[in-house]
Amino acid sequence: MQTALFIEQVLNGLQLGVMLFLMAAGLTLIFGVMGLINLAHGSLYMVGAFACATVAAATGSFWLGLAASLAAAAAAGAIIEILVIRRLYERDHLDQVLATFALILIFSEGTRWLFGSFPLYLDIPPLLRGTVPIPGGSRYQLYRLAIIGVGIAVAVGLFLLISKTRLGMRIRAGESDREMIGALGVDIRTLYTVVFALGAGLAGLAGALVGALQSVQVGMGEPVLILAFVVIVIGGIGSIKGALVGALLVGLVDTMGRFLLPQLFSLLMTPSQAGLVGGALASMLIYIVMAAILAVRPQGLFAARG
Amino acid sequence: MKKLIAASLVALSLGVSGLASAEPIKVGMITTLSGGGAGLGIDVRDGFMLALKKAGNSEIEVVIEDDGQKPELAVQIADKMIQSDQVDILTGIIWSNLAMAVVPSAVAQGKFYLSPNAGPSALAGAQCHENYFNVAWQNDNLHEAMGQYANQDYKKTFIMAPNYPAGTDALTGFKRFYKGELAGEIYTQIGQTDYAAEIAQIRASGADSVFFFLPGGMGIAFMKQYAQSDVGIPIMGPGFSLSQDILAAVGDAALGVKNSSQWSKDIDNEANKAFVAAFQAEYGRLPSLYASQGYDTANLILSAAAKASVKDTDAFRAALKKADFESVRGDFEFGNNNHPIQTIYVREVIKENGGLTNKIIGTAFEKHQDAYAADCAMK
Numbered sequence: 001m002q003t004a005l006f007i008e009q010v011l012n013g014l015q016l017g018v019m020l021f022l023m024a025a026g027l028t029l030i031f032g033v034m035g036l037i038n039l040a041h042g043s044l045y046m047v048g049a050f051a052c053a054t055v056a057a058a059t060g061s062f063w064l065g066l067a068a069s070l071a072a073a074a075a076a077g078a079i080i081e082i083l084v085i086r087r088l089y090e091r092d093h094l095d096q097v098l099a100t101f102a103l104i105l106i107f108s109e110g111t112r113w114l115f116g117s118f119p120l121y122l123d124i125p126p127l128l129r130g131t132v133p134i135p136g137g138s139r140y141q142l143y144r145l146a147i148i149g150v151g152i153a154v155a156v157g158l159f160l161l162i163s164k165t166r167l168g169m170r171i172r173a174g175e176s177d178r179e180m181i182g183a184l185g186v187d188i189r190t191l192y193t194v195v196f197a198l199g200a201g202l203a204g205l206a207g208a209l210v211g212a213l214q215s216v217q218v219g220m221g222e223p224v225l226i227l228a229f230v231v232i233v234i235g236g237i238g239s240i241k242g243a244l245v246g247a248l249l250v251g252l253v254d255t256m257g258r259f260l261l262p263q264l265f266s267l268l269m270t271p272s273q274a275g276l277v278g279g280a281l282a283s284m285l286i287y288i289v290m291a292a293i294l295a296v297r298p299q300g301l302f303a304a305r306g
Numbered sequence: 307m308k309k310l311i312a313a314s315l316v317a318l319s320l321g322v323s324g325l326a327s328a329e330p331i332k333v334g335m336i337t338t339l340s341g342g343g344a345g346l347g348i349d350v351r352d353g354f355m356l357a358l359k360k361a362g363n364s365e366i367e368v369v370i371e372d373d374g375q376k377p378e379l380a381v382q383i384a385d386k387m388i389q390s391d392q393v394d395i396l397t398g399i400i401w402s403n404l405a406m407a408v409v410p411s412a413v414a415q416g417k418f419y420l421s422p423n424a425g426p427s428a429l430a431g432a433q434c435h436e437n438y439f440n441v442a443w444q445n446d447n448l449h450e451a452m453g454q455y456a457n458q459d460y461k462k463t464f465i466m467a468p469n470y471p472a473g474t475d476a477l478t479g480f481k482r483f484y485k486g487e488l489a490g491e492i493y494t495q496i497g498q499t500d501y502a503a504e505i506a507q508i509r510a511s512g513a514d515s516v517f518f519f520l521p522g523g524m525g526i527a528f529m530k531q532y533a534q535s536d537v538g539i540p541i542m543g544p545g546f547s548l549s550q551d552i553l554a555a556v557g558d559a560a561l562g563v564k565n566s567s568q569w570s571k572d573i574d575n576e577a578n579k580a581f582v583a584a585f586q587a588e589y590g591r592l593p594s595l596y597a598s599q600g601y602d603t604a605n606l607i608l609s610a611a612a613k614a615s616v617k618d619t620d621a622f623r624a625a626l627k628k629a630d631f632e633s634v635r636g637d638f639e640f641g642n643n644n645h646p647i648q649t650i651y652v653r654e655v656i657k658e659n660g661g662l663t664n665k666i667i668g669t670a671f672e673k674h675q676d677a678y679a680a681d682c683a684m685k
Contacts (some may be wrong), residue, residue: 005510012502109341117344119526119555124534132534138509141535144502195405213534214499215526215555223497226333258503261494261535271491279469279493 004136008250009259010252011134017146017251018151019191022206022234023228024243025158025200032238033174033195036085037093039269040099041108041228042221043204048073049211049220050111053122062125073204074197080197085190104222112218118218122208147209154202155244171195173236230286234293236300245301250286257285318627329615331366333607335398336380336408337371342523343499344530346400346596347372350422352589354397354602358538360584361608369393375400375497379408387459388415395420395601396617400596402426402445403496411677416619420624423596424602425645426471431678433476434643437619439626441606443568444645444676445472446479448544451566451650451670452517453483456542461486463543464513464539466504467523469493476519476544482677489514499527502535507614508512509537518537526555533559545569545664547606548655550594553662560655560662569598569635571604577632582649592663598634605631637673643682 025141027041045295051072057066080103088096115176131139162168170191175183180186214220231250262278264269269277293301315649325387335354338347351370358366366603372379380399387393395418398407405424413421413435419673425444429435431480456463465480465488467473473493482486488512508516516539520528525547545567571592581601585593593601609631614621629640641647650671653664 002510007507011505012506015502016500067597112340117339117348119345119523121346121555121557123530123557129534139536141502141531143534192458197387210499213527213531215342215523215530215552217342217523217555218344220499220523222341223499251509255503259507271488275491275493276469276474277322283469283495 004134004138007134007136008138008140009255010175011140011144013252015148015251016255018148019206019210020231020238020251021058021151021223021244021246021247022154022202022209024231024247024249025154025240026202026242027213028230028232028235028238028240029045029171030196031232032240033171033178034089035094037100038085038199039097039225040103041078041106041199042225043104044073044077044200044203045207045210045221045224046107046218047076048207049122050120050207050214051116051204052208052211053120056122057120058117062123062212063147065122066205070201073207074201076194076204077200078197085196086192089192098298108218112286115218117218119215121153122211122216124212127258140238143212150205150209152213154205157257158240158252167191168196170220227286230290232300234290234300236303239302240302242302249289253289254282254286257282275284307580310330310634322452323446324336327616329365331353331383331394331395332391332393333366333368333395333397334384334393335368335370336373336383336387336396336404337370337398338375338400338548339370342499343400343521343555345524345594346414346423347398349594349596350400350600350603351595353585353593353602354422355603356581356585356588356597357601357604357608358393359588361366361605363608363611365611366607367546370398373404373405376403377404380408383409385414387526388412388417392641394571395607396423399424401470402475403470406471407655409438410435410557412437418616420603420606420626424472425475427676427678428471428477430643431646431681432683434678434682434684436623436684438638438645439606439644440646441603442552442646443648443650444678445475446482447650447674447676448516448566448568449476449479449519450483450548450565450674450677451652452542452544453480454670455564455652455668456480457483460540461651462489462506462513463487463515463517464489464492464511465517466492466494466508467519468496468498468646470496471486471604473519480675482515494524496524497530498524501528501531504528505535505537506533508532510626515539516541518543518547522552523550526552529556529559534603545595545653547597548653548664550663551590551596553655556662561657563655564656564667565653565664566650566670567595567653567664568646568650569595569603570664572635572664573634575632575636575647576633578636584622590618591656592661599664602633602635602638605633641675642684643676643679645676645679645685647673650674 048069052065052069055068128143230247235246265274265278402424421440467476548565610625612627650669
């Protein structure tokens with residue numbers, strides 16, 4: 001092997017991590033600025049994927065679909081913020097969880113009503129089809145490399161947005177003291193809508209990017225949402241840097257666990273048993289890592305607020 | 307979300323023959339109608355309801371609920387259906403882990419369970435039960451057929467399935483008939499949607515073929531990613547991995563892939579032709595093997611209801627066991643453990659009228675019975 005296989009698996013881990021970052025960034029931003037737990041974030045991911053698949057099927061262009069996914073998810077985010085979420089900021093987390101859980105059901109049934117229960121087709125664009133050679137002599141899928149690129153670009157973009165722009169300054173101010181910046185005359189309602197739409201747009205983008213790899217179907221967002229929550233809990237709730245580190249950590253641990261644990265167990269037992277035991281343990285691994293990190297640092301790796 | 311559906315609209319005429327039982331039958335259908343596995347449950351439900359509609363039978367009432375592919379939910383629904391809805395027959399479960407959670411307790415309470423899909427090995431062998439009938443297959447069957455077929459062309463196969471009862475049954479079944487060497491054996495998570503890590507291992511394994519069992523959305527994700535990764539090793543699977551419900555979403559990546567099934571759209575018998583035409587007319591899409599299983603399950607119930615009252619448990623059970631109905635798959639009979647003895651075909655994915663579908667290219671087994679029947683105490 002095994003260098004080639006190892007490098008390929010590291011890239012796979014990075015790609016999964018970057019994907020989770022796109023989800024987790026929005027989730028943690030929304031929690032950090034507004035103190036809101038948004039379970040419907042996975043639905044926005046699904047909205048992005050459906051918008052991309054629909055527009056790509058109608059126009060034949062994946063790129064238009066990608067633009068549509070950002071626009072549709074951001075618009076859906078802005079609409080639910082204005083109609084529903086805005087009423088929840090003053091409520092406690094249980095009310096927020098209940099209301100956003102209701103949004104999941106509404107989005108899922110609405111999508112099923114519009115598109116049916118059978119998965120939609122979405123393929124990767126011709127430009128990014130195929131594979132490229134990687135060190136070690138193997139080949140790696142170009143599209144997955146492109147996803148890693150998009151993730152890095154979004155991470156850099158978010159860093160610049162938050163540290164260098166006026167909007168970023170307001171977001172940081174909102175995180176540390178939301179009453180005060182309201183009192184200073186910043187239009188806090190618009191700020192919240194913008195932040196929510198930004199997070200929603202990132203989730204939609206992630207949905208569209210992944211939709212081309214996986215299947216575009218109702219309920220596709222919930223498994224990713226669970227992983228995204230693991231990421232922000234590990235990274236420290238509210239911290240973009242924590243989301244990035246947490247996402248890469250979860251992506252790498254999950255991928256390497258699935259790859260290495262069965263091999264490790266095969267030293268001790270038959271391949272078939274090793275596959276079963278290793279596979280079962282690999283699926284628990286990220287939660288074990290999360291528990292270990294929380295035992296040492298209960299607030300997560302980079303907690304934004306106490 | 308509870309749907310109470312009166313099973314049929316109007317009895318077509320008073321002259322409908324064979325309706326010996328005036329006793330109404332209440333059927334509880336627990337199936338997966340949401341999430342990544344929804345396509346399977348919807349096809350089973352639609353096939354089942356189509357059969358009742360075609361028969362024009364108003365004596366059968368069906369209560370349908372969505373289990374969301376969650377065992378704990380399926381158990382709650384089963385309890386509710388048995389205790390408050392007072393159903394006579396339960397059916398509908400797609401996933402073997404859910405079947406294992408529901409079936410043993412339901413049949414122990416004296417209810418009939420007719421499986422339109424899951425056939426875990428445990429329920430075919432030592433834990434077989436006189437009130438449990440499997441109308442689809444024992445889990446191993448389709449995989450056994452592919453293991454047999456793989457011997458023709460391949461010497462070193464990489465095999466892969468999700469880590470749940472049907473997944474372990476799948477790989478056990480494949481290995482039972484496959485004589486070549488295994489390049490690797492992987493169990494993935496159920497519901498997994500990213501297979502990059504597995505594909506990398508396949509690429510590095512030196513295999514000459516890949517056998518994968520991934521039903522529903524899992525199969526779509528794997529097939530797309532596999533095709534996009536330019537691995538180039540031929541793949542094959544059971545019919546579940548390449549069934550009609552997922553072919554459109556997989557796209558041309560599925561073309562030419564061989565798979566095994568007890569049913570196919572092009573099986574040449576009158577019952578099947580009528581089924582395929584009626585399904586297309588009713589729902590505007592082609593049926594999958596799951597739909598055919600739902601349809602056969604309903605027809606089995608109708609055939610038994612024509613002979614005996616469901617309240618007369620022994621007579622009704624004997625009527626079920628006779629399997630006196632026109633199965634869309636052709637010949638069908640129950641073995642001693644109430645699992646089918648049937649022909650299993652090998653199919654290939656082809657393009658037809660602009661869409662993808664399956665076509666039979668050979669027969670893997672005739673009158674095939676599962677490997678666990680001998681462990682079952684029933685005669």
